Amino acid sequence: MNRRAGDRRFVQQATDAQGRGTVMPGQGPQVADALRQQEELFRAKFGRQMGPGDPVFFDPDADEPVPLDEGTMLAEIRRAAERMPDPRMRAYLLAFAECGYMVTEANQHTFSAHQIEAFTGAVERHAR
Structure with missing residues (x-):
């Protein structure tokens, strides 16, 4: 975990003084593609x-850019x-919906x- 801390190639996770967590995606090609797609949807x-204060995942039914409700x-x-x-x-998508996060090889170092x-465990349950 410590080897990847601060390395922009990997997902980073931080917690603020109020205990709120923030996840910063790594800079891999899949992340770049997903962000490009979101930017295109935003522009359309x-x-x-998209500006620095705009949500990446936004409510497509709203007239103004507001974050998509969880x-x-x-x-x-x-x-999906x-x-x-x-x-x-x-199974991975259903586990993500259940847990609220997805563990991958690229980000596993940020999780306990x-x-x-x-x-x-959720992946295995949903794979049955």
């Missing part, structure tokens, strides 16, 4: 470039999982052993 919806986002993830032809990917165990 609001007719301008419940709505998790429901959409569950719907049900359409997923790959059963392993479906308990969090990793909870996520992998």
Whole structure:
């Protein structure tokens, strides 16, 4: 974990004084592609470039850029999982919706052993 701390190639996680967690994505190609897609959706919806204060995941039904409600986002993830032809990917998406986070090789260093165990357990349950 300490080897990857501060390394922008990997996901970073920080907690502020109030105990709120922030996750900063790594700079891998999948993350860059996903962010580009979100920027394109933002530009198409609001007719301008995304600014530093704008939410990356926004409510597509709102007239102004506001963050997507967590419940709505998790429901959409569950719907996407049900359409997923790959059963392993479906299990990962459902585990993400259940736990609120996804553990991957690139970000596992940011989670406790308990969090990793909870996520992998959820994946296994949903893979059955």
